[in-house]
Amino acid sequence: MRETGGLSEMQLDALQEISNIGLGHAATALAEMLDSKIGMGVPKSSFVAFDKVIDIIGGYEELVSCVSLQLEGDIKGIVFYIFNEQSTYSLVDMLMGFADGTTNELDELATSTINEIGNILTGSFISAITDFTGLRINPSTPIFAFDMLAAVFTSLVIECGQSEGDNILTIETQLFRDDQKVSGHFFLMSEPESIEKLLLALGIEA
């Protein structure tokens, strides 16, 4: 059985569905920007406890990139994307149209590429939710880090005042371009009241 963080299977399915829609929008936005076909898959979504997030991505000291936006308005919380080191470089290659394996460090160009992509991904995700539900959500400008997983993740949730948050919606995502594939994790961390609001707006009894 899936971890549902106190939600019913049906509610989690609704969240997964809206995530699919959101990430579908994100893929479309990326494809338009790159003028190339970008596919996106959402193999898995689940609720995980704060202290399990690190385990599902990798080791505590693993080098990762992270882009995050804070949400204000009807839904309060944060959304963030985490890519491991290899996925980060592959993502840059994919988005810049380089052959896979070209990028092997995060220079200024790569950093701004990742930042921009994270922004587009999370931004389209949010606008899909607002379009679909009529909820008002104002995302902040994105912030970015490239460092040890544990340092990045804990700093993010603590600084955003979410350290007491028990459960985090985690959506494993994959981006495709031609034969290239990049995996990452998308996260939505929100207060229970905001999740209830979201479910209500989706027409699912909380």
Place this chain on the structure above:
Amino acid sequence: MQFAKKQEDIHVGIGEYKLARSPGRLVTLGLGSCVGVTLWDPVTKIGGLLHIMLPNSKDFSKINKKEKYADLGIPLMVLDLVKNGASQSRLKAKLVGGAQMFSGVDKKRLFNIGERNIEMSRKILKQMSIHIVSEDVGGNKGRTMYLNLENGEVQVKTLGKSIKVI
């Protein structure tokens, strides 16, 4: 608190502390805005490592784990060390962490927890008359820290750099 006897690294998780006697090492991985505080008694060679997440428990209405906060966690660890044979006046403190990990940060959005964690840790240690002998704090890099219980040395590891001893 549990005392470890084996001579392998003892891992301290986020928002907790552990004590141990020489020989061996205490380690905590991936400090970002969090602060690692080590206390070590050079005579009995007992030491402790605390991984602080937040500066002040008074900012919160519900406290589910005292060790998470600088203002509660440090006194707890000191008490435990003294109970286990350390002398409070001999304890030497070292601070590591308290970084600002993110770029593009809007000052309005984030309230610089790293810096506040450092300041509160210094304040609490001062109140308890515990001397801070060295620090590796601030900046924008994540850190892993090890406390060597034989000599009180702290090793600090950052990605892409050589290990620093403080």
